[in-house]
Amino acid sequence: MVEASGIPTISMGNDAERMAKIKPPRALLVKFARGSMLGEPGHVERQRRILRDALKALRTMQVPGTIQELPYRWKRPD
């Protein structure tokens, strides 16, 4: 409904199966647990990196329904 009203969105996600049903217009898929979609608490640099990825994805994702998997792992250096 948001996109239909003319506002582009970018969404985080961690469950590929559920995302296949919901079909977000643009999404970043992470391997983090529910309740911590931006990674480890207090990991400021990781959070910044994910948001920078989101800004980039806005400009590069041209096909509706694009899901980009991010490489980050819990408690593992980027």
Add this chain to the structure above:
Amino acid sequence: MTVDLESFSRAYEQWVAESEADYRSGNMSEIVKRYPFVMAEDVPWTPYRGRPSDQTFALLTSGGLYLKDCQPPFDTASIHGDSSFREIPRTVRPHELGIAHAHYDHSLAEQDINVVFPIQRFIELENDRAIGGLAESHYSFSYVNDVRGLVTKAVPELLARIKTAGVDVLFLVPV
């Protein structure tokens, strides 16, 4: 995307009848399997134009966040969930936020709210001029199964607010 509320209603009422017992006993994986997801036929899409550094961003989470001092918590008991939303100012301090959502572990968000609501990171993006601006108001939903209230009331209300605020892009963090 248009949502066929009549057919959803039929499937949803049946789902509620079949799922009450599992819901009460916390058997969430079973009720999710049966849930009548509104399947989008086409992906809703507005082409992205312009540059983030010229645009205003707002955040939307479904983490069940609310302002402890002045907003009611979400209903966390009903199988229907709660289709209302809370408006959260950009000036919020983490200790002012409560979490009312019975279906995820809050412990990580309680350590650092940015993992579900990255408001401090977005303020930094604004300071760094990576985005044009961060809106004054941001939004949280919570757990919701009965999407009829979202479609008919909450989302149109939220859209009206973000349009009035001149928001160009919405960043979504589902929980």
